[in-house]
Amino acid sequence: MPSSVYQRDRCITGIHGMDEILRGGIPYGSTVLAAGTCGSGKTTLGMEFLVRGALAGEACAHFTATEPSVKLLENIRQYAFFDMNMVDTGLINVFDVDVLYSWLGLDKASFDLDDVHALIKAIVDIVNTIGVTRLVIDSVTTLCYKIKSEQLIRDFLFTLGKKLATLGCTTILISEITSATENAHWSSFGVEEAIADGIIVMGDVERMGHLLRFLQVVKMRGTAHSRAKHAIELTPLGVMLTPMLKWGSAGEANWGG
């Protein structure tokens, strides 16, 4: 029976298990907050999101603020899904945020309104000029550290998200959090989670003395999705997501079958 329900176009992440959780992928143009604790696989998830896009011929961009791009690329090379040619040929464009700051005269302790606008303009310029459809900012926490007012952080994220959505760019904002428990905030400044279209939480759970990585989609505007915790395995082939405890309603039970 043909469905009369409007379905938004999806950005197929290509990450094993993720598109099934999201019922087909992230709605195009969404800004998704990937909030996770240290070592939970945020950067790998972000990088694989870009690589899968590049393999489909999409232009991708990665802004790295937490580690130098040289180190990031060296670390990511161990994964079979990554091919350095994607960077060399400009399919994946990796930008060092400190270089961007230096070019924009933003190498200072804190940003004012003009600086924030300059940063938004630069990111949007890059996305627009090279037609980026997948963007990862790693991490938005580091970017926001220099923005001293909560209102300005809100403006920054809201304006950036709005402009990127207009350009049809699906964005993952990586956020560093110290705890991924149920009562924890999913962002460092408390405003990112309210503005983002989607929230993916990543953390660790202890099982029989072992730390298991988990991923949970808490919110995703424009699509139904599973809210169950999924175990993450960082394999040489990439991120693998498998249901952790039980799998939602009966209709969802066939996932991954």
Add this chain to the structure above:
Amino acid sequence: MAKKVTFSKEDEEFFGKNGSFGVPKFDMEMNGGVPRGFTIIAFTDTGSGAELFAKQFTSPAEEPDNTLYISTNEGQQEIIRIYEKYSWPLDISVRTIGEEYNSNVLEKQLLASRYRLEGFRIDDIQKLAQTRFVDDSNQDYLTEVTNEVMALDPYFRVVMDSLDFFTQREDPSRVIGMIRMLQAHTQMYRGLLFITVSNDGLPPAVKQELSQIADMVLSFKVRTIGTDFETSMIVSKFRNSPENLKILVFRVTPDEAITPETVERIA
């Protein structure tokens, strides 16, 4: 324990107790020139001839490779032109901090303004994506200059024209600290250090402290008399030689550059 510097007898004989200002008539008025180890601070008015005097001060260049002219306002070409004009030695070391600052800092700021205003072009983005490290050209010129002077051999001759570059950009206490260090070094190494600093905008407390550190204080003045200008130098401090305190009216001649004309004793 204080560092000891030894001087050979030959050097002592060669360099003597005094050095020349580069202006024979001025040497005469100062009873034989400037004692080795002196730090001279010249407070200047715009258009008073202090820049020319600063260059002239390097002209005796007893040891050209131990003579350093630091300019914060002029470029290499302009400095060479003046040295050629008066046949002063061209083999001294010259550092043009103003030029370095323009290319390292101001050009970068201008480019940043363009990026912020006009955005990135495709070639900018390609270059940005290939740039992995920040070009760290934010130099600490104050430390650099201090180290450069401190690295010179005994009997050096250094001119810094002018200190304004640092007083306008750095914390005054840091600049004063640098001058104190250089004064002590100059004294120990029997060098000659000549520093110009503009009167305009200099806080009185900084001026007072600089005057206290200096062994000799000069003021370069310019005033109009009818349709003419009169330039003068006031020697308001000369450590242990108050008889040298004078007002010297000078003019600039094509052969000798700055030349005192009339002298009035003030002590």
